[in-house]
Amino acid sequence: MELIRISNIVKTYQLGAGGLQVLKGVSLSIQPGEMVALMGASGSGKTTLMNILGCLDRPTSGRYFLDGEEISRMSVNQRALVRNEKIGFVFQNFNLLARTTALENVLLPTAYSDAPVSGKTHRQRAADLLKQVGLAERMDHEPSQLSGGQQQRVAIARSLVNNPKLLLADEPTGNLDSRTSEEVLEMFQELNRTKGITILLVTHDANVAAHAQRTIHIRDGLIDGQPPAAEAPPSAVTTTG
Amino acid sequence: MLKLSTTLTTALRALQRNPLRSALTTLGIIIGIAAVIAMVQIGEGSSAAIKQTIANMGANELIIFPGAAASGGVSFGGGSAVTLTSADADAVARDCPSVSAAAPVVNGRMQLVRDSRNWVPQFIAGTTPAYFTIRDWAISQGRMFGNDDVSGANEVCVLGQTVVHQLFPSGKPLGKTILVNQVPLKVIGILQRKGANMMGMDQDDILVMPWTTMKYRVSGTALQNQNQSSAAANNGFSTDQLYPETSQNLYPVPSSVETADLPQPVRFPNVNTIMVSVPTSAQIPQAMKEITSLLRQRHHLRAGEPSDFNIRNLAEISHALGQTSRLMTNLLTGVALISLMVGGVGIMNIMLVSVTERTREIGLRMAIGAKPADILGQFILEAIVLCLFGGALGILLGQAMSSVVKAVLHWPIQLSAPAMVASVAVSVAVGLVFGYYPAWKASRLDPIEALRYE
Numbered sequence: 001m002e003l004i005r006i007s008n009i010v011k012t013y014q015l016g017a018g019g020l021q022v023l024k025g026v027s028l029s030i031q032p033g034e035m036v037a038l039m040g041a042s043g044s045g046k047t048t049l050m051n052i053l054g055c056l057d058r059p060t061s062g063r064y065f066l067d068g069e070e071i072s073r074m075s076v077n078q079r080a081l082v083r084n085e086k087i088g089f090v091f092q093n094f095n096l097l098a099r100t101t102a103l104e105n106v107l108l109p110t111a112y113s114d115a116p117v118s119g120k121t122h123r124q125r126a127a128d129l130l131k132q133v134g135l136a137e138r139m140d141h142e143p144s145q146l147s148g149g150q151q152q153r154v155a156i157a158r159s160l161v162n163n164p165k166l167l168l169a170d171e172p173t174g175n176l177d178s179r180t181s182e183e184v185l186e187m188f189q190e191l192n193r194t195k196g197i198t199i200l201l202v203t204h205d206a207n208v209a210a211h212a213q214r215t216i217h218i219r220d221g222l223i224d225g226q227p228p229a230a231e232a233p234p235s236a237v238t239t240t241g
Numbered sequence: 242m243l244k245l246s247t248t249l250t251t252a253l254r255a256l257q258r259n260p261l262r263s264a265l266t267t268l269g270i271i272i273g274i275a276a277v278i279a280m281v282q283i284g285e286g287s288s289a290a291i292k293q294t295i296a297n298m299g300a301n302e303l304i305i306f307p308g309a310a311a312s313g314g315v316s317f318g319g320g321s322a323v324t325l326t327s328a329d330a331d332a333v334a335r336d337c338p339s340v341s342a343a344a345p346v347v348n349g350r351m352q353l354v355r356d357s358r359n360w361v362p363q364f365i366a367g368t369t370p371a372y373f374t375i376r377d378w379a380i381s382q383g384r385m386f387g388n389d390d391v392s393g394a395n396e397v398c399v400l401g402q403t404v405v406h407q408l409f410p411s412g413k414p415l416g417k418t419i420l421v422n423q424v425p426l427k428v429i430g431i432l433q434r435k436g437a438n439m440m441g442m443d444q445d446d447i448l449v450m451p452w453t454t455m456k457y458r459v460s461g462t463a464l465q466n467q468n469q470s471s472a473a474a475n476n477g478f479s480t481d482q483l484y485p486e487t488s489q490n491l492y493p494v495p496s497s498v499e500t501a502d503l504p505q506p507v508r509f510p511n512v513n514t515i516m517v518s519v520p521t522s523a524q525i526p527q528a529m530k531e532i533t534s535l536l537r538q539r540h541h542l543r544a545g546e547p548s549d550f551n552i553r554n555l556a557e558i559s560h561a562l563g564q565t566s567r568l569m570t571n572l573l574t575g576v577a578l579i580s581l582m583v584g585g586v587g588i589m590n591i592m593l594v595s596v597t598e599r600t601r602e603i604g605l606r607m608a609i610g611a612k613p614a615d616i617l618g619q620f621i622l623e624a625i626v627l628c629l630f631g632g633a634l635g636i637l638l639g640q641a642m643s644s645v646v647k648a649v650l651h652w653p654i655q656l657s658a659p660a661m662v663a664s665v666a667v668s669v670a671v672g673l674v675f676g677y678y679p680a681w682k683a684s685r686l687d688p689i690e691a692l693r694y695e
Contacts, residue, residue, distance in 0.1 A: 051689050054608070076613060080607065080610050083608060091692070095692065097605075099258040104254070108605075111251055112611045112615060
């Protein structure tokens with residue numbers, strides 16, 4: 001069974017009198033263990049699609065199944081739980097908490113976890129992850145004492161601490177120089193290869209996309225090669241808000 | 242659902258990350274609570290001092306008067322019955338739980354003579370040592386008379402300041418003898434100055450002696466309304482001077498007619514009034530009830546028969562006292578509320594700034610799985626922790642402030658445990674109330690917007 005399946009996703013933003021349709025009926029599926037790049041120019045709807053895939057936003061209509069669960073019908077709290085358990089986020093600007101050690105930053109998602117795991121186990125796991133990303137010596141360093149590449153590696157360790165099925169990386173190399181970018185991308189490839197984590201790279205950079213097994217291009221709210229959904233099919237679930 | 246301890250840790254970490262701002266934020270609460278604690282302690286001290294002052298004026302005193310005697314339909318007016326005794330006073334002090342002390346008082350108005358000077362004081366009281374306790378009156382020189390002086394009807398007396406000035410212009414009255422109604426009494430003590438009472442009468446114009454001395458040596462009857470001028474006019478006359486030739490039999494045997502016309506006065510052991518003190522003015526009604534039932538029983542009054550005594554209190558004063566305390570408390574509560582409001586608004590202000598500044602952090606927390614309720618809880622808890630911390634420091638600071646006031650200004654201070662408990666509760670409440678809006682705002686953020694916030 002596929003990890004991600006979306007069908008006929010439409011997202012319309014209410015702007016004044018008329019609506020701005022950003023996604024015009026997108027359908028795609030991603031298999032577990034895949035490493036996929038989502039490419040598109042700015043304004044193509046790439047970020048909107050990523051927000052929906054990351055369960056941060058809900059589609060105006062269409063259905064989204066993640067790991068067999070229908071996300072498009074879930075409440076705010078349910079989606080928060082899904083994000084916590086199944087998705088790891090890596091951001092362009094790292095989003096680490098300032099004046100907080102690398103270890104504490106990695107532990108952050110465990111604070112919102114429902115899993116009956118002791119704090120000690122979490123700590124051990126966080127320390128192991130930091131070792132894996134090559135920061136064993138820097139666990140007590142704060143973000144301001146780390147280089148950009150190191151900060152992004154802390155962020156990757158943080159995204160993995162709750163054992164997610166999907167790793168969502170939004171322009172993960174956008175703030176890094178080419179050498180560190182290469183290191184980070186290799187780390188993603190290794191995680192994908194050794195742990196079988198599904199990775200979705202969102203980027204506008206073809207060089208970054210080249211590291212993925214498959215690239216999905218999005219343009220004007222549609223995936224390249226797919227016809228626009230003229231009308232919403234009767235089976236589509238319409239959600240509001 | 243997020244565990245409380247985790248949220249608490251998160252909140253504490255967030256506050257630690259910006260210690261200076263946390264400290265400055267909480268300063269409002271520290272000052273507010275400190276002001277409340279200091280105010281309440283100083284206020285309660287002053288309130289207690291005012292109560293003490295009013296009690297000195299007699300608010301906690303009861304006076305028992307004998308009732309009216311009547312003969313053949315002619316009433317002799319209040320106080321004319323001869324039913325109150327010093328044994329009644331002893332019984333009241335012993336058997337009424339709401340009474341702290343009771344003293345019998347025999348009044349009189351007589352001339353005092355010392356050498357070439359004479360004086361008629363406002364008050365001459367024959368009583369027991371309990372009188373000084375009831376009136377909260379201390380001796381400034383010499384000593385008070387004791388219970389043995391009362392039982393022995395010793396010829397001793399204690400003078401008020403005015404009497405000392407009138408009779409002893411040179412001072413030093415201790416150990417000297419004065420004549421009271423021509424009975425020599427030794428001055429053994431001088432009372433402290435008390436000033437005028439509420440009627441404007443000089444309370445220092447007083448002579449106090451054992452009631453037995455007054456009753457059995459000096460005045461002879463309970464109410465001696467002696468005409469002073471006639472007493473003065475009789476002074477120095479003797480039958481020897483009028484009829485020098487006649488040898489006088491000093492103690493002639495009275496004829497039966499004389500005996501019938503001039504009966505020997507019966508010396509009742511009655512007293513004019515009984516003064517009673519009650520620990521607090523609130524106990525006055527209870528004390529009056531107890532005294533009434535005790536005295537009715539002692540005087541063998543049947544149910545339905547009117548009491549042969551009256552009890553009077555200074556109810557107006559106790560009423561004023563109550564109102565003064567209430568006013569004081571309300572005033573302090575008002576001040577407390579205002580200072581805490583200001584502190585609370587400070588907390589809200591900084592929490593709002595904090596929410597704006599930490600928008601990205603909130604976005605991140607939401608992205609990695611924080612529910613709106615978690616964010617709400619975190620920010621409210623931050624505010625409560627700040628307020629609690631401020632409350633604790635405020636209590637210490639307020640304590641220090643009131644100690645300084647006590648040391649420097651010598652104002653009375655009273656420690657108030659309820660005020661401290663209330664301060665902590667109020668701190669938490671302030672954190673909850675003023676932290677709620679910023680926290681609610683934080684929890685309503687859209688994670689997508691928040692993550693993109695610059």
